[in-house]
Amino acid sequence: MVKLDLHIEGMHCGACAIGIQMLTTQMEGVNSAEVDYEGKKGTIEFDADKVTKEEIIKTIGELGYTAS
Numbered sequence: 001m002v003k004l005d006l007h008i009e010g011m012h013c014g015a016c017a018i019g020i021q022m023l024t025t026q027m028e029g030v031n032s033a034e035v036d037y038e039g040k041k042g043t044i045e046f047d048a049d050k051v052t053k054e055e056i057i058k059t060i061g062e063l064g065y066t067a068s
């Protein structure tokens with residue numbers, strides 16, 4: 001498992017964080033995701049053989065947030 005720490009911009013409330021968390025955990029290869037609205041950050045654990053960091057960042061971007 002690979003642990004990815006992201007800075008996430010564009011969240012307006014706790015529901016935004018929950019939405020990101022729900023979407024990323026549904027991705028194939030993602031084991032867990034924790035998103036913190038207050039800290040504007042997320043930690044995602046994933047299997048690098050099934051999904052890439054770039055795919056995760058792109059998926060978050062499609063929701064209208066900026067992850068880096």
